[in-house]
Amino acid sequence: MLVIEHFRAQMLTLVRTPAYSLLTVLTPSIIFIFVGLSVIDSRQTANFLLGSYSIFAALGVAFFQFGVGIANERESPWEQFAHVLPVSPVTRFVAAVLTAIVFAAVAIAILIGVALLATDAGMPSSAWGRMLASVFLGALPMSLLGIAIGYWFTPKAALPAANILHLTLAFAGGLFIPPESMPDFLNSISHVLPTRHIGELTWAAVLGNPWPVESWLWLAGYAIVFGILATLGYRRDEGIRYR
Amino acid sequence: MSDNAGQGGALACKTLAAVRLDGIHKAYGTVRALSGLDVTLAAGEIHAFLGSNGAGKTTAIGIMTGLRRADSGSVEVLGGNPQDVAVRRRIGLTPQESGFPNNLRVSEIIRLVRAHYATPLSDADLFARFPLQAVWQRQAGGLSGGQKRILAVALAFVGNPDLVFLDEPTTGLDVTARQTLWQAVLRYRSTGGTAVLTTHYLEEAEALATRVVVICEGRAVAEGTVDEIRAQVGQSRITYRGEAREGLPGVTRVERIGEEVAILAYDADAVVRALVTHGVPFSELQVRPASLEEAFVAITEGNIS
Numbered sequence: 001m002l003v004i005e006h007f008r009a010q011m012l013t014l015v016r017t018p019a020y021s022l023l024t025v026l027t028p029s030i031i032f033i034f035v036g037l038s039v040i041d042s043r044q045t046a047n048f049l050l051g052s053y054s055i056f057a058a059l060g061v062a063f064f065q066f067g068v069g070i071a072n073e074r075e076s077p078w079e080q081f082a083h084v085l086p087v088s089p090v091t092r093f094v095a096a097v098l099t100a101i102v103f104a105a106v107a108i109a110i111l112i113g114v115a116l117l118a119t120d121a122g123m124p125s126s127a128w129g130r131m132l133a134s135v136f137l138g139a140l141p142m143s144l145l146g147i148a149i150g151y152w153f154t155p156k157a158a159l160p161a162a163n164i165l166h167l168t169l170a171f172a173g174g175l176f177i178p179p180e181s182m183p184d185f186l187n188s189i190s191h192v193l194p195t196r197h198i199g200e201l202t203w204a205a206v207l208g209n210p211w212p213v214e215s216w217l218w219l220a221g222y223a224i225v226f227g228i229l230a231t232l233g234y235r236r237d238e239g240i241r242y243r
Numbered sequence: 244m245s246d247n248a249g250q251g252g253a254l255a256c257k258t259l260a261a262v263r264l265d266g267i268h269k270a271y272g273t274v275r276a277l278s279g280l281d282v283t284l285a286a287g288e289i290h291a292f293l294g295s296n297g298a299g300k301t302t303a304i305g306i307m308t309g310l311r312r313a314d315s316g317s318v319e320v321l322g323g324n325p326q327d328v329a330v331r332r333r334i335g336l337t338p339q340e341s342g343f344p345n346n347l348r349v350s351e352i353i354r355l356v357r358a359h360y361a362t363p364l365s366d367a368d369l370f371a372r373f374p375l376q377a378v379w380q381r382q383a384g385g386l387s388g389g390q391k392r393i394l395a396v397a398l399a400f401v402g403n404p405d406l407v408f409l410d411e412p413t414t415g416l417d418v419t420a421r422q423t424l425w426q427a428v429l430r431y432r433s434t435g436g437t438a439v440l441t442t443h444y445l446e447e448a449e450a451l452a453t454r455v456v457v458i459c460e461g462r463a464v465a466e467g468t469v470d471e472i473r474a475q476v477g478q479s480r481i482t483y484r485g486e487a488r489e490g491l492p493g494v495t496r497v498e499r500i501g502e503e504v505a506i507l508a509y510d511a512d513a514v515v516r517a518l519v520t521h522g523v524p525f526s527e528l529q530v531r532p533a534s535l536e537e538a539f540v541a542i543t544e545g546n547i548s
């Protein structure tokens with residue numbers, strides 16, 4: 001199947017780029033070990049931070065694989081060639097999504113492994129399921145933002161843009177400092193950020209609380225906005241390159 | 244009756260044309276790449292697009308392969324739109340030079356591209372045409388320039404297409420690599436395949452093509468068999484210091500550059516004899532074959548006798 005062949009080629013390319021694959025897969029666990037472990041004092045905080053760092057991991061894939069990856073591909077002659085191969089853009093996009101899911105899943109699996117070994121983290125299986133659902137569904141609007149970065153920024157600008165967005169959105173969304181420890185002004189900004197709402201859903205899941213419906217609505221709204229940005233960027237790029 | 248015959252003829256002709264470009268205009272900003280390109284390329288022939296740099300050859304290929312859209316005019320490739328997947332399944336083409344993912348192996352790149360076609364070439368068929376066996380497990384980033392180009396051309400053929408586009412397949416290649424690619428094209432030609440290749444070497448067009456289209460400033464200025472085109476562009480350039488003279492035999496262009504006169508003509512000997520017979524004073528006479536560029540200019544200006 002064509003999707004599988006494109007998926008296979010993309011996976012091989014990324015796996016053989018250790019600067020991408022290792023960083024993406026290991027960075028969340030490394031920060032978790034050096035920063036997260038020192039503040040964990042109970043099973044509850046361990047579960048809470050495991051959820052937060054899982055979001056951070058998925059966010060990295062969304063920004064770096066889609067954002068930086070697309071910005072680089074736009075300048076590559078190989079992509080121009082792929083554009084005229086007999087394959088629909090949908091097929092290639094699905095392959096890219098599959099690749100992203102695999103990378104995010106591996107990064108989160110390592111993180112969970114570290115948390116289970118080094119902390120008291122643990123929850124009922126339904127909570128694991130809801131946590132992963134929140135993280136992966138929450139990654140959807142962020143992937144659209146990543147795609148928008150890829151189409152609106154040049155390769156040189158996309159990397160710092162992805163880095164800055166990745167860190168500030170994670171930080172201000174409460175993934176490193178829980179919202180209750182934030183200064184008031186930051187907490188109020190935090191309430192309108194997509195990362196905060198992915199956090200609210202994930203934390204509700206790990207703590208066994210019902211999902212706050214308004215956070216799903218916020219994320220749906222962000223998905224529409226980022227989806228429009230990504231589509232406009234794609235059209236603009238297609239107009240420039242394939243005119 | 245005659246109407247019917249006419250329609251039948253048109254229909255038969257339509258099925259035989261692999262590519263039809265009608266009044267294609269294409270500009271990049273203020274730069275006009277194509278200005279009214281009309282060509283009909285018959286199936287079963289190897290067509291060479293001959294022209295100097297910037298003549299519009301690559302833009303023409305881009306439009307025929309669906310990579311670019313024409314500003315105006317109509318494009319028909321294999322009876323359809325080259326941007327349709329169904330048409331593209333029957334087309335083979337090369338990526339722009341050296342454009343491979345550096346860390347994919349040759350075998351993996353071939354596998355990926357091959358997956359897009361219904362009846363692709365087997366490994367054995369591929370190795371018979373292109374020397375890829377030795378680099379089969381090498382990553383593309385480690386290939387030499389020549390090996391990359393051979394891989395690029397192999398990708399155009401691996402899908403076993405009805406129509407192949409090769410954009411300057413041998414520019415910058417050494418003799419061995421060029422021979423390899425020429426052999427592959429000739430083999431494809433012997434199986435009745437249709438190809439469009441661009442080149443700025445008349446020699447390459449002579450070796451590979453059955454038909455030639457000369458492109459100059461975004462238009463087709465001459466079309467015909469290789470022999471016909473060679474007869475048109477195979478001219479000599481005669482230069483001397485002295486007076487320009489009207490009415491010399493077989494002259495396509497006369498130009499004064501300072502004290503020097505440059506003449507383009509099919510028969511240099513006849514021109515020189517005429518200069519002497521007419522008693523035209525000249526010095527520093529030189530005769531050399533005209534370059535393609537010079538011949539193209541003469542053709543475009545419509546000075547062909």
